[in-house]
Amino acid sequence: MVPLQYYLVLSAILFGLGAVAFVFKRNIITIFMSIELMLNAVNLAFVAFSQAFGKVHGQVFVLFVIVVAAAEAAVGLGIIILIQRNRQSLNVEKVNLLKL
Amino acid sequence: MQTPILDLLWIIPALPLLGAAINGLFGKGLPNKIVNTVALGATGLSFLAALEAVREFIYIRNQEFFRKEFFDWIVAGSFRAGFDLQMDQLTVVMVLVVTGVGFLIHIYSTGYMAHEGGYYRFFSYLNLFMFFMLILVLGANYVVLFVGWEGVGLASYLLIGFYFLRKSASDAGKKAFIVNRIGDFGFMLGMFLLFRTFHTLDFHELFAKAEPWAREGWGVFGTLTVASLLLFMGACGKSAQLPLYVWLPDAMEGPTPVSALIHAATMVTAGVYVVARSSILFTHSETAMVVVAIVGCATAFFAATIGLVQTDIKRVLAYSTVSQLGYMFLGCGVGAFGAGIFHLMTHAFFKALLFLAAGSVIHAMGGEQDMRHMGGLSKKIKVTYWTMLTATLAIAGFPPLAGFFSKDQILGAAYQIPGGHPLYVVGLLTALLTSFYMFRLIFLTFHGKQRYDEHHVHVHESPGNMLGPLVVLAVLSVIGGWMAAPSFWSGPDHFANFLAPVFSSAHETEGALSEAAAHQLELILAGVAVAAALIGFFTAFWLYLRQSGKPEQIAKSLKGVYTTLYNKYYVDEVYGAVIVKPLLALSTNVLWKVVDVQMIDGTVNGIADGATATGDVTRRTQSGNTRSYAVWVVVGALTVLIIIFWPAIKALAGGAQ
Amino acid sequence: MTPVLLIFFVLAGLAVLGALSLVLQKHPIHSALSLIVVMVCLAGLYLLMGAEFVAAVQIIVYGGAIMVLFIFVIMLLNAGEEERTDFSKIAKFAGLPLALALTASIAAGVAKSGANVAGSGQQVIPGATGQISSMLFKEFVYPFELTSFLILVAIMGALVLAQREKK
Numbered sequence: 001m002v003p004l005q006y007y008l009v010l011s012a013i014l015f016g017l018g019a020v021a022f023v024f025k026r027n028i029i030t031i032f033m034s035i036e037l038m039l040n041a042v043n044l045a046f047v048a049f050s051q052a053f054g055k056v057h058g059q060v061f062v063l064f065v066i067v068v069a070a071a072e073a074a075v076g077l078g079i080i081i082l083i084q085r086n087r088q089s090l091n092v093e094k095v096n097l098l099k100l
Numbered sequence: 101m102q103t104p105i106l107d108l109l110w111i112i113p114a115l116p117l118l119g120a121a122i123n124g125l126f127g128k129g130l131p132n133k134i135v136n137t138v139a140l141g142a143t144g145l146s147f148l149a150a151l152e153a154v155r156e157f158i159y160i161r162n163q164e165f166f167r168k169e170f171f172d173w174i175v176a177g178s179f180r181a182g183f184d185l186q187m188d189q190l191t192v193v194m195v196l197v198v199t200g201v202g203f204l205i206h207i208y209s210t211g212y213m214a215h216e217g218g219y220y221r222f223f224s225y226l227n228l229f230m231f232f233m234l235i236l237v238l239g240a241n242y243v244v245l246f247v248g249w250e251g252v253g254l255a256s257y258l259l260i261g262f263y264f265l266r267k268s269a270s271d272a273g274k275k276a277f278i279v280n281r282i283g284d285f286g287f288m289l290g291m292f293l294l295f296r297t298f299h300t301l302d303f304h305e306l307f308a309k310a311e312p313w314a315r316e317g318w319g320v321f322g323t324l325t326v327a328s329l330l331l332f333m334g335a336c337g338k339s340a341q342l343p344l345y346v347w348l349p350d351a352m353e354g355p356t357p358v359s360a361l362i363h364a365a366t367m368v369t370a371g372v373y374v375v376a377r378s379s380i381l382f383t384h385s386e387t388a389m390v391v392v393a394i395v396g397c398a399t400a401f402f403a404a405t406i407g408l409v410q411t412d413i414k415r416v417l418a419y420s421t422v423s424q425l426g427y428m429f430l431g432c433g434v435g436a437f438g439a440g441i442f443h444l445m446t447h448a449f450f451k452a453l454l455f456l457a458a459g460s461v462i463h464a465m466g467g468e469q470d471m472r473h474m475g476g477l478s479k480k481i482k483v484t485y486w487t488m489l490t491a492t493l494a495i496a497g498f499p500p501l502a503g504f505f506s507k508d509q510i511l512g513a514a515y516q517i518p519g520g521h522p523l524y525v526v527g528l529l530t531a532l533l534t535s536f537y538m539f540r541l542i543f544l545t546f547h548g549k550q551r552y553d554e555h556h557v558h559v560h561e562s563p564g565n566m567l568g569p570l571v572v573l574a575v576l577s578v579i580g581g582w583m584a585a586p587s588f589w590s591g592p593d594h595f596a597n598f599l600a601p602v603f604s605s606a607h608e609t610e611g612a613l614s615e616a617a618a619h620q621l622e623l624i625l626a627g628v629a630v631a632a633a634l635i636g637f638f639t640a641f642w643l644y645l646r647q648s649g650k651p652e653q654i655a656k657s658l659k660g661v662y663t664t665l666y667n668k669y670y671v672d673e674v675y676g677a678v679i680v681k682p683l684l685a686l687s688t689n690v691l692w693k694v695v696d697v698q699m700i701d702g703t704v705n706g707i708a709d710g711a712t713a714t715g716d717v718t719r720r721t722q723s724g725n726t727r728s729y730a731v732w733v734v735v736g737a738l739t740v741l742i743i744i745f746w747p748a749i750k751a752l753a754g755g756a757q
Numbered sequence: 758m759t760p761v762l763l764i765f766f767v768l769a770g771l772a773v774l775g776a777l778s779l780v781l782q783k784h785p786i787h788s789a790l791s792l793i794v795v796m797v798c799l800a801g802l803y804l805l806m807g808a809e810f811v812a813a814v815q816i817i818v819y820g821g822a823i824m825v826l827f828i829f830v831i832m833l834l835n836a837g838e839e840e841r842t843d844f845s846k847i848a849k850f851a852g853l854p855l856a857l858a859l860t861a862s863i864a865a866g867v868a869k870s871g872a873n874v875a876g877s878g879q880q881v882i883p884g885a886t887g888q889i890s891s892m893l894f895k896e897f898v899y900p901f902e903l904t905s906f907l908i909l910v911a912i913m914g915a916l917v918l919a920q921r922e923k924k
Contacts, residue, residue, distance in 0.1 A: 002765045002805070008867040010769045010802075014795070016860025017776040019737075023730050023856055029785045029831055031730070033792050036823065037776060040799055043815075051806045056888040059811050060897055063889070066818050067904045071911035073823045077830045078918030084834045090785075096724040731851060738859045745866030 007048035014041035028080050028092050032073075039069050103156040103166070105149055109185040110170055112153065112195065113234035115146040120227035127220025136210050139223035143206045143230055147199035154192050163189065163601070167240050167304060174243065181301060186240035190602045193441055194237035194373055197448050201365045202230050204569035208456050209357040211566035212463060222262060222355070229255035233366050237373060242291050242301040245374070249287070249338065252367045253280045259362060260354040272350035279347040283337015287374075290330030294381075297323050307380045318386045328381045328388035331374060332395075339371030339425050341399045346672055348422055352414040356459030359414060364421050364451035369444050372428045376437045379603050383435065393433025393514070397523045397530075400426030402669075404533040408540075409655070409665045412469050413458050416541050420495070421451060423530060427510055430527060434520055436513035437603045438596045443506035446580050450494040450503060453573035457488035460562040460570065461545060468557065471544040478546040480559045483567045485546050487574040492542050494577040496535035496633045504629070505581035507531060509596075512625050528632050535636025543644040764805060772798035785836045789827050796820045810886040 018041060021034035043062045050058025080090070087094050105111070119142025127135050157166060167186040174181040187195075206226065213222050232255055236248025254277075261273025295301055298309045316322040335341070340348040351363050362368070375382060375392065382388050400423045407419035424447050431440030462469055464481050478485045494501040497508070511531070515524040561567070583595040643650050655662040664670070721732070742749065775794035782788045796819050803812035882888070893901050 002762055005867060006765065006769075007802070007806075009864050010772065012860055012863040012867055013773060014776050015863060016856055017773070017780055019734050019859050020853065020856040021776075021780045023727065023734060024780070024853070025788075026727075027785050027836060029827065029834075029836060030779075030788050033779065033785075033788055033827060036819075037779060037792060037795060040796060040819070043811075044799055044802065047803055047806055047808050047811055050808065051882065054882060056882060056885055056892060059808050059885065059889055060892050062808075062811050063814060063893070064897075064900060064904060066814055068907065070818055070823055071907050073826060074911045074915045075918070077826060078915040080830060081834065081919050090834060090836050092726045095726055098722070098724040731855065734855050734859060735851075738855060738862065741859065741866070742862050745862055748866040749862060 004048055004052045008045060011041045011045040011048070014038075014044070026091050026093060028083060028090050028095075031092060032076055032080065036069060036073070039065060103160055105152045106156050106161070106166055106187060107168065109153060109168060109187065109238060110183075112146050112149050112199070113231050113238065115142045115149065116227040116230035116234065118142060120224045120231060123220050123227065124224035127224055130220060132214070132219055135220045135223050139227055140203075140206050140210070142227055143199065143203045146230065146234070147203045150195045150199045153187060154196060157187050157192060165304070165601075169240075178299065179295070181241055181243040183244060184240035184302065185238040185244075186303065187238070188602055189599050190373075190376060190441065191237055193445055193599070195234065197369075197445055198230070198233050198237060198366050201448050201452050201573075202233075202361060204572055205357050205361045205365075205452065205456070208360075208459075208566050208569040209355075211563045212357055212459055213355060216355070218262065222259075225255055225258045225262070226357075226361070229259065229362060229367070233370070236370055240303055242294065242303070242306075245377075246287065246291065249334070249370060249374075250284065252362070252370060253277060253284070253338070256280075256351070256362050256367055259358040260351045262354055262358065266353070269353040272347070272353040276347040276351050279344050280337045283334045283344050285333075286330045286337070287334025290327045290334065293323065293327045293330065297327070303377065310380055310384065313384055315383075316385045316387065318390065320385075320387065322385070324381050325385035325387045328378065328385050329391060331378055331381070332388065332392055335371030335374050335429075336395065337371075338374075339368045339429070340422050341371070341395050341426060341429060342402060343671075345399065345403065345422050346675060349415055349418045349668070352412070352418050356414070356455055356462065359418070360452045360455035360459070363418065364455050365448035368421065368425055369428070369448065372425065372432065372440055372444050375429065375432045376441055376603075379432070379437045382432070389433050389435065391433075392429050393520075393523060396426045396429025396431075396433055397514075397526050398426070399423070400430065400530045401526050401533075402426075404530045404537065406665055406668050407537045408533060409662060411472050413461065413471050413474075413541065413545065414455075414469060416471075416537060417451070417454055417458060420454075420534065420538065423534060424451065424495070427507060427527070427530075430514060430523065431510035434510075434513045434517045434523070436510060438599045439506065439509035439513055441599060442581075442584065442595050443503075443510055446494070446502035446506040446577070449573055449576040449580050450491040450501075453487060453491040453570060453577055454495070456566070456570055456573065457484050457491065460484040460566055461488075463562050463566070464559050465552070466557050468552065471541065473552045474545045475548045475552070476546070476550040477559060481561045483561060483570065487570040488546075489542060490574040491577055492538045495538055496636065497531055497629055498633055499626075499630065500578075500582070502577050502580035504626075505584045508622075508626050508629050509584065511629060512622055515625060516621075528628065531629060532632040532636045535633040536640050539637050539640035540644055543640060547645055761805065765802070768798045768801045768805070772802075783838050785831050786828065789824060789831060792827075793820055793824050796824065807882055808885060810889055 015038050018034045018038035021037065022031055025031050025034065043065055046058040046062045046065070048058075050056060050062075083095060084090055119138050122138050123130075123135055127138075130138075157163060165186070165188050167184060169182045169184045172180060172182050206223075209222065209226065213219055216222070229252060232248045232251025234248070236245055236252060239245040239248060257273045257277040260276050261270045263269045264273075291301060294306060298306050300306050300309070310324065313324060316325050337344040348363055348368070352359055354362075382392065403419045403422035403426065407416050407423065410416045410419065424443070428440045428443050428447070431437070431443060460481065461474070461477065461484060464477070464484065465474060468474065490501070494503040497504045499505075511524055511527050514520045514527055583598075584593045643654075667673075721728075772795050775791045775798065778791035779788045779795070782791060796815060800812045800815040800820070803809075803815060
């Protein structure tokens, strides 16, 4: 069997890569996708734990995470469309009207 | 014992306070008649109440000391300063003088101020003054006395600066208050010292505790000496002695009734009252007594020399007041407290009369105050002339008028104490000078050639409400001293006997002479005093009536002396240069420019600037740049994770080593 | 090296490669496709762990709906290659070290403590799907109903947001 740590380390690596992309990319859509990557990493951890403990709660929670991610993606993409309409650009650094 | 008024002793000061409040708050719209009624009514009723209180004190209580606590004002730990009023023989004298003379001056003011603006304001302030002065003399502890002390200073400031649109008047008001404050500083220190030593400021308790203390000799600066000297410093400020007398001549900027009431009869005598009241403290200290006597004597002589050459009629009287106050302090300083208070009373009569009559003259001359522009008025304003002449005879010390008895007692006491001969000589010389300058005033004002233009000045006698008080005061100036008169024919001195219980523990002069020899000495001294007065009279007569031109000649030949005297020994200028100017420079350059602007404003502005600077730094986190926000999110998540995983990380680090 | 382990490493490696690709690609469409790769690999891993239902949902919902939505939007907005703008200084200097630190700390924590997890299981849970559904309708019924409400709200939000402005 695959030890639990392996899954968890993989989850950590994916999470870290998602964080890197979150910080470094300039395209809003790409940033959003990195968030999805992070969520997936977390899902992996949940399922791994569920298998390790023999209980099924982890998988139930994964379902909820996926549902929420779907809802969030819908709304988020709507916002991205609006940003494109208003700023004529998908560069996140152009969305800076809140600066003091 | 039924003493209804004594039980309500507070009503004596309360009535003028009520008058002041009514006139002050509502007087602006009221016609003069109503203002008059309120003010005169308040003072008059207060006088009647004082009379009744005195009657009860003397006849019903048989002069037994009366003290009543009305309410607790300050209670702090074991210290209690209540609003307590007392009545003893000294208070009797003071309260009758204050209310009686005050009432007469109020009547006079209704005539004098009739055409002045701010009529209601004048009477409101005058009543306010009466209130504070009565609090001062009726108080049973130093705290209540000090309330009155400060209050009369305030009233004096308000009244001196009554014509506040005139710069000289408002400056004079400020000067009076500030110089008074310097004295008050000493007074307060004295009070603190007394409280610290005796833990009470009540007169009765404090004097009872101080009585058994040992007498402190010359040069010993024990507690009682220091306290007495500090209290005397306050008295110097209030009663215009050296070196704090400079405010009194300037105070003549106020209306003449103010000069009469405050700067002749009552407020300036508060210092003498304090010294007399604290006689037990002073007599326990030889140093303090010597200081009081010397300062009083020196002031008397000093002020008299200045008064010799002044040309403003009110200034002459002002310096005369300073001089006579010096006599009172001389009396107290040589142990004759009763004589000092006696002179206080007689001086109140004739000095108030002199001022009021001078006011009448000024009123007759349409505002002219310079004696060089008067002359030959004796036939034209007869009542004023005769009353003023009476007062002059009294102040010069001619028997049997009041001033003779009181001044004679003081000089006699000065002669008889050890080492008092120099004081006696100076005092006698001052009496001569007093007589001279007072008669100079009379001759210049009322006799001789007319030195004014009749077309511009219509000399007219004053109205009845001004002349009435003049006459009353003239009568008092004549008979006021007769209480002590019998002592000249080996009879009792009623006044001294009356006051004896108050000063009983004071160290009276011990005459080594026998009874008869003492009596003979008295008569000799009295004769010498009268002789001095006559010399002064004749000199003035000769100089100003017979040889008119001689004064100018003398002035020219003694030009240096004359100019020094005329310019008041340049004391004001010296004070200005030595004290005022450096203080102003210090205040402007150091206290204002450095402490206030740089330090205080700098600190406050600095805090504001600091807040702004902090804001400047911290607002960089709100850059509006989403990517930096993203980084902060990661930082936050990292922090939380590290906190949660800390044991594992530690174990990892430990295991790796 | 058991077959299970081998499959695990293959799938894991692919997932990591996909994630790297997502980070390093310039065009968003390439990033999207990389993400799809990652998701498929993860679905494979779920299958390996015996969570069939989750794997199915992952493919259908995540891969088939969400990623399709992403690709729709990328094509709708005509997203081009990324420009190189450089406004955030802090991201430039502190971003990479921080992200790496994040990864390292999680991994470290996980690696050391994983041994403490008393894994009585480590085998495939039989009838997982049945258990999931019974749990959804018994213990977690309240959150389950709420998620449907959440989806309704999201739909309305998306509709409102994307409306054309009324002229």
